Amino acid sequence: MTASPVISPRTPTAPGALPLLGHAHRLARDPLPFITSLRRHGSVVRIRIGPTAAFVVTDPDLTRRVLVTEAAHFAKGGRIIDALRVFFGDGLATVADGDTHLRNRRLMQPMFNKAHIATRVDAMTDRIGSMVGAWPANERRDVFADMNDLALAAFLVALFGTDLPETLQAEFTALMPAVMKGTIRQTVLPGWATRLPLPANRAHAERVARLRTLIDLVIDHHDTAPTGASSTDAGTGQACPHAAPARAGLFTTLLTADRPLTRRQLQDEAITLLTGAIETTGTTLAWTLYEISRHPDIERRLRDEVATVCGDRPLRHLDLERLPYARQVLQEAIRAYGPAWMVTRTATRDVELGGHRIPEGADVVWSPYLHQHDPSYFPDPDVFDPDRWDPGRPQAARGAFLAFGDGRRKCIGENFAWSEMQIILATVLQHWPRIELVSRPPRPQAVVTVKPDSLTMTYGHGPDRS
Numbered sequence: 001m002t003a004s005p006v007i008s009p010r011t012p013t014a015p016g017a018l019p020l021l022g023h024a025h026r027l028a029r030d031p032l033p034f035i036t037s038l039r040r041h042g043s044v045v046r047i048r049i050g051p052t053a054a055f056v057v058t059d060p061d062l063t064r065r066v067l068v069t070e071a072a073h074f075a076k077g078g079r080i081i082d083a084l085r086v087f088f089g090d091g092l093a094t095v096a097d098g099d100t101h102l103r104n105r106r107l108m109q110p111m112f113n114k115a116h117i118a119t120r121v122d123a124m125t126d127r128i129g130s131m132v133g134a135w136p137a138n139e140r141r142d143v144f145a146d147m148n149d150l151a152l153a154a155f156l157v158a159l160f161g162t163d164l165p166e167t168l169q170a171e172f173t174a175l176m177p178a179v180m181k182g183t184i185r186q187t188v189l190p191g192w193a194t195r196l197p198l199p200a201n202r203a204h205a206e207r208v209a210r211l212r213t214l215i216d217l218v219i220d221h222h223d224t225a226p227t228g229a230s231s232t233d234a235g236t237g238q239a240c241p242h243a244a245p246a247r248a249g250l251f252t253t254l255l256t257a258d259r260p261l262t263r264r265q266l267q268d269e270a271i272t273l274l275t276g277a278i279e280t281t282g283t284t285l286a287w288t289l290y291e292i293s294r295h296p297d298i299e300r301r302l303r304d305e306v307a308t309v310c311g312d313r314p315l316r317h318l319d320l321e322r323l324p325y326a327r328q329v330l331q332e333a334i335r336a337y338g339p340a341w342m343v344t345r346t347a348t349r350d351v352e353l354g355g356h357r358i359p360e361g362a363d364v365v366w367s368p369y370l371h372q373h374d375p376s377y378f379p380d381p382d383v384f385d386p387d388r389w390d391p392g393r394p395q396a397a398r399g400a401f402l403a404f405g406d407g408r409r410k411c412i413g414e415n416f417a418w419s420e421m422q423i424i425l426a427t428v429l430q431h432w433p434r435i436e437l438v439s440r441p442p443r444p445q446a447v448v449t450v451k452p453d454s455l456t457m458t459y460g461h462g463p464d465r466s
Helices: 024-029 031-041 060-069 079-088 099-112 114-118 121-133 143-160 166-188 199-224 251-255 263-293 296-310 317-322 324-337 396-400 414-431
Strands: 044-049 052-057 074-076 343-347 351-353 356-358 363-366 434-437 444-446 450-452 456-460
Touching (some): 024 044, 052 060, 060 363, 079 166, 099 114, 099 251, 099 414, 114 414, 121 143, 121 317, 121 414, 143 166, 143 414, 166 263, 199 251, 251 263, 263 414, 263 450, 296 317, 317 414
Antiparallel strands (some): 044 052, 074 343, 351 356, 434 456, 444 450
């Protein structure tokens, strides 16, 4: 972070700062109550993290100015992004604004259009079905770990294809949870602490290096694999002009680009895609299963919808548009739990925002969690209500839903995320007629995502509670 700038007296400062620490103790001890409390102090509120000032935007309309209309004045950066960039390089999520970001986003955009995703759905469904079906009945299971495993498995199939050697799949599966844990640690520690020669820092660096080696092995495997037949659209049967061969994955688009990426660039992009696709998806699915376990009426509607659309057969791509209630439930889980709770930008010049002067170089913070719990936009925000997303409901609240960001840095994988989450949720419900919470209700734990601190469930073949 940058040195503390001179602040306009018009910008309110959050109460409770301590000498030297500023508000860091609140962010560490009770981050979600603290971040949502800032709304009552104004539309832009100054906080201190150690000696460094940051500006928290509590008004979603002003956040959209930061992300969309005045995005040129608020660059991708800040403490979290800087910490991620150290280990993950300049992937799409961390590379600075400019020509490189624009070129790579244009290159990768076809990977995430609906036609291209359609070519991956059957393979993802098969992999998820085999994993979910292998769970022992009535076994106590860590739901957050399970959902992360499913998200990773689905994304590996989509990204690298169905012919990835099992040894590589197994090592990705074993390595990624530790990489994610280390990454979270790096983002919450002071920058100086992450540079110390501590065992945890060395272990994280070694794991990221191994992850880069695995990606190199994937590239080598692609270079020696035979070329397959072209993919076809799952709905029309016509060849998809942007699709990779049927057994290949989305990563083939990067490997066969007209302007080839270097090995380092390929590694950076693959790591960015992997880390961005796992924990956010796994978090949302874990909270979704928790909420439907405590709302039998929601579970009943979901099961009825899946049964009507799919029956006993596996889900297909065309089914996704026919599961609107499943999408509403997932969207409400995203609204209620984030999944991200704090995102940063850096002011590129002195700029006025809602009557407040933001100095050049200052960190600007916005929070999807804060916006999505604003009662002005979402009445009864602590109530889990999927019907608030019914198309027949008023649309005013939609502008405060910023879980995927907005503007030129909006999450490129949003379409993929919706498809992946619907596939996993529908598959779990199809395989297991009964799900039951067997641990205490989880408490939201804000790290990078808002994850459940503890969530254990059992899955059974007995009748559901309808």
